[in-house]
Amino acid sequence: MNRKIFTLAALIWLSFSGFAQSQLSVEYIMRDPKWMGFFPSRPQWSDDSKSIYFQYNPEGNPADSTYVIHLQNPKSYTEVSWREENKLERNQADFNNDKTLRIFVGPNDKLILETMKTGEQREVLNWYTRINNPTFLADENKIAFVAEQNIFVLNLESGAVNRVTHISNGTKPSESRSDKMDEKPKGFVERENLELLQVVREREENAELRKEYRDATRDDVEKEFVYYTDGKNPANLQLSPSGRFATFTYYNSSSNKNTKVPDYVAASGYTEELNARPKVGTEPTTSEIGIYDIHSDSVYFINTSTLPGLQDLPDYVTDYPDKEWKKEDRKLSLFGPVFSSDGSKAIIQARSFDNKDRWIAEVDLETGELKTLDRQRDEAWIGGPGIGWTFSGGTLSWLPDNKHIYFQSEETGYSHLYVLDTETGKKKALTSGNFEIFDPFISKDQKSWYLTTSEVDPGERHFYKMPLMGGKMEKLTSMTGNNDVTLSPDEKQLAIIYSYSNKPAELYLQENKVGAKAEQLTSGQSNEFKSYDWRDPEIIHFKAQDGAMVPARIYEPDPAKKNGAAVIFVHGAGYLQNVHKWWSSYFREYMFHNLLADLGYTVLDIDYRASAGYGRDWRTGIYRHMGGKDLSDQVDGAKHLISNYGVDADRIGIYGGSYGGFITLMALFTEPDVFKSGAGLRSVTDWAHYNHGYTANILNTPEEDPISYRRSSPIYFAEGLKGNLLMAHGMVDVNVHFQDVVRLSQRLIELGKENWEMAIYPVEDHGFVEPSSWTDEYKRILKLFNSTLINE
Incomplete structure (x- = not known):
């Protein structure tokens, strides 16, 4: 028998044999996942709580697009135009305390103030350079923002901008000199060019006007105090809500050797090298936090040396009796500060580089000294839901009373939500049991928590509501599986991305009430997948x-x-x-x-x-x-x-x-x-x-x-x-x-x-x-x- 004919016959037999046992094949299931259908993700509500935007791809395009469902007709969805999608963007947005106003960075680094009830937007500042982190202060007529590694404050009533920090990443000059340079006279070519070209001339004039405006609104241009960083780049600049203290972080990176990954099929036709991460055991990136006292024109750093147990050795050292272990302060990574809403208090999180200790401490803002509020020690490593990573605080902030802080901890063996009175040091667990807490946040009226838990079963996730200082948790979702909830701004509706073991994700809508039934809004499975x-x-x-x-x-x-x-x-x-x-x-x-x-x-x-x-x-x-x-x-x-x-x-x-x-x-x-x-x-x-x-x-x-x-x-x-x-x-x-x-x-x-x-x-x-x-x-x-x- 011809070998080719035999091989073909064998393949045909194997093919029919396989289909007799299963309609599935590796080739069938490993195709581009689009064959399965299209499934929603990343829902977000409109500000008026009347529409849900989400990522979707019913047309099978190369990438998902933004779609919208309006609640007056929840069975219909439409694709959002790129113009409308751009209008949804609120870059680096911050709300005032009662969420009636929103400040955000608009196009060309303009600060936009938005009234939430009407949607009216007003440009409050057209700045000359990149703006970051606009934030309402406790006096909500003032907006702090960061530009050129310094903090500025905009007064919404007067329109005046005040530079409140004077940070330079240079070295302090050996002798004082005027920063004001004589203006260089314009040459013939420049003068002729400006005279001939109107648009260029108008741009130049506008630039000069903006400079005059900046100079007029900055009453401290000649201020004597400047903090020189000697080449270090301050990060995470923020101003306390009271406007008294600014803080920043230095990240002290080590010169660890990166590894190289050869790319043999690079588009260039040459073997190229990809930069990749260092290997384990490299030197840590540590951090330190500086405090800039606006009133006293002074800069000092948070003192971590008083943290309890800073020199504790791990238990595993007993496995190396012949090695001498030196007791010294362990290197730390710091997160924060996190200010109370009135700006009178602040907390930080410190983690040892070996990740066996996490401290939460209150900062004396006038001295940089710390008072330890909570220490979590784990001879393995600190971790778990809501507890964060090296430079992340996880769940960590203040209650509205500016007295209690809240955080998550695995103190009982499961990650639960705690509050702690910073005045008395008393700690209270708000949740308990052999389950875990995920993504807690405070309600708009500041009287309740919303949170997701695995209380029903480790293999399920449900959304709950609970009184602010603890009490009975009300289970709001009921579908068996994963209920990933996005709460509407008015807190009346839940947008739920729900899935089950054999059912991919779909979008559901439910009233924010115990026992309410969820309504399915999308149905993306293909007929082929459902077969x-x-x-x-x-x-x-x-x-x-x-x-x-x-x-x-x-x-x-x-x-x-x-x-x-x-x-x-x-x-x-x-x-x-x-x-x-x-x-x-x-x-x-x-x-x-x-x-x-x-x-x-x-x-x-x-x-x-x-x-x-x-x-x-x-x-x-x-x-x-x-x-x-x-x-x-x-x-x-x-x-x-x-x-x-x-x-x-x-x-x-x-x-x-x-x-x-x-x-x-x-x-x-x-x-x-x-x-x-x-x-x-x-x-x-x-x-x-x-x-x-x-x-x-x-x-x-x-x-x-x-x-x-x-x-x-x-x-x-x-x-x-x-x-x-x-x-x-x-x-x-x-x-x-x-x-x-x-x-x-x-x-x-x-x-x-x-x-x-x-x-x-x-x-x-x-x-x-x-x-x-x-x-x-x-x-x-x-x-x-x-x-x-x-x-x-």
């Missing part, structure tokens, strides 16, 4: 070897098609949740799992230790040992499948990308008797080569804690490979560099391993974007599982 009966995976829990109950989603095949093989999926990011009741960001993987189930596989998707949504202990379960409990959870999941779902112990595969790729490598290298095959996608192979911000939280630094890195990095365990390994990686990955798998490949070659292969993707970064790349990658994954778990 398949997408599974609603069951959420189960299995017992881990340490007794913890581990959540997972399971995709079960039709009993008649069950083949005894199983695939375990490992989500990426480490701190991310994928066992939930809403549409997953891993939608391609979700569809692939439906395909695998159609082919007879049992698929398990685990929220292993370190996943989000389950509190502090779950979050930090991998501290100092990645590939510890996060991997043993996969092993225990495999055992659960064998014991309860009829899975053959010799036919279990595992796969995942990024962190999931790392776990896949650790699984095949250190648990080779559990996992027969695995696909590691864009995998970290050596944590000493990953970034600092993520890795140092979990493993500290390789210089200080090498034990953690050696027991957590797959490259040290490659000799354990027995099963079948596929590695896939984008060559222009600036997150997990292609270098990671290149180094591991060389290690496998030196070890004489033969049961592995590499797929490279020359045009792909960390997150693949090309349908052809997704298709090729997942065809290889399916081939790996089919050939090693079923047809071996």
Whole structure:
């Protein structure tokens, strides 16, 4: 028989065989996602609460556009013209206290004052250079703004502009001199040009008039005090609401060496180098906050040396008894200040660079001294919803009484909302329980909180209302899944982006009342997408070897098609949740799992230790040992499948990308008797080569804690490979560099391993974007599982 004819016949048979089992194929599901339909995102309300704007793409254009639904006809939506869309922009907007006025930066750096009730807009300042951060002061007739690294104040009644800070990034001159230079006389050519060309002459005259206006409205041009920064660039300039104090931040960046990522398919035809992040263990970017006293013409800095426990050593130092650990003030990153609305008080957040301490402290604005209000210590690392990152304060501000502050903390093991009396130091938890709080904000009347929580279930998100000083939470949403709410300005309506496990996001409208029914406004699923009966995976829990109950989603095949093989999926990011009741960001993987189930596989998707949504202990379960409990959870999941779902112990595969790729490598290298095959996608192979911000939280630094890195990095365990390994990686990955798998490949070659292969993707970064790349990658994954778990 002719070989070509045989091959063609075999392909036809395989094709019909596959469709007999599933209407899905890798090529089918990995196409451009537009085939699935079009789904709304980023809703925002009109100021009058009568319309909802959102991103949408019903025409299948290259990018989403802005659409609008008017509530008088909520079943109809229209695309917004670019002119109308531009009118929606309110660049760097700020409201006065009762939200009747809004100030924002308009085109050409004009300050625009808007009356919210009527929508009337009035230009209040046409400035000569870039304007940033316009802000109402406590005296709402005054607007502070930043220009040329200084703060100015506009008096709305008189129109006068007063420069209140005098900051220069130069060096203080050795002797005083006049800043006023003699005007250079105009030459013949310039004089003739201005005489001949009217438009040019008018522009010149207008520029001179603007300069005269500025000089006339700045009554302190000759002010003697100037603060010289000696080349440092002040950032985050702000003026206290009282107008008394200005603050700024210095970021002291270190000269860390960036890595280079070669781009072999650059448009130029040459191999070009992409700048990428430094590796873990680099010197920190620290910060310090300066206070500029407008009244006394003086500048001083916040003193952090009195923070309690500033020299505390971490517990892990006991693992290094032969090393001398020097007790000294740890380096800090600072956030703030955050001023009370009357400007009389301010707080900052300080975080140690090792991220084991977070302090919230009140600032004595006249001296820069601190009074610690709250300290959170975590021997692993500070984190969780609403708690922020290195230079972010997360949920942190003042209540309207200018006496209490509010913030989130994992003090009880779950991230909850607290208030603290700055006068007495008394702290009160407003929420409590084995659930987490997300995105709390205060109502317009300042009597209530609105917040999202996981109280009903870790796999659901609902929107609540609660009294300002705590009390019963009223649950406002009722749809099972994720309810991502945007509240209307009049607080009468909820715009909800809602999704469920097997239903992508749609836009809903609901009255802001308990028990109100949500009305669906969009319906974007294509008929092609709806033609398949997408599974609603069951959420189960299995017992881990340490007794913890581990959540997972399971995709079960039709009993008649069950083949005894199983695939375990490992989500990426480490701190991310994928066992939930809403549409997953891993939608391609979700569809692939439906395909695998159609082919007879049992698929398990685990929220292993370190996943989000389950509190502090779950979050930090991998501290100092990645590939510890996060991997043993996969092993225990495999055992659960064998014991309860009829899975053959010799036919279990595992796969995942990024962190999931790392776990896949650790699984095949250190648990080779559990996992027969695995696909590691864009995998970290050596944590000493990953970034600092993520890795140092979990493993500290390789210089200080090498034990953690050696027991957590797959490259040290490659000799354990027995099963079948596929590695896939984008060559222009600036997150997990292609270098990671290149180094591991060389290690496998030196070890004489033969049961592995590499797929490279020359045009792909960390997150693949090309349908052809997704298709090729997942065809290889399916081939790996089919050939090693079923047809071996």
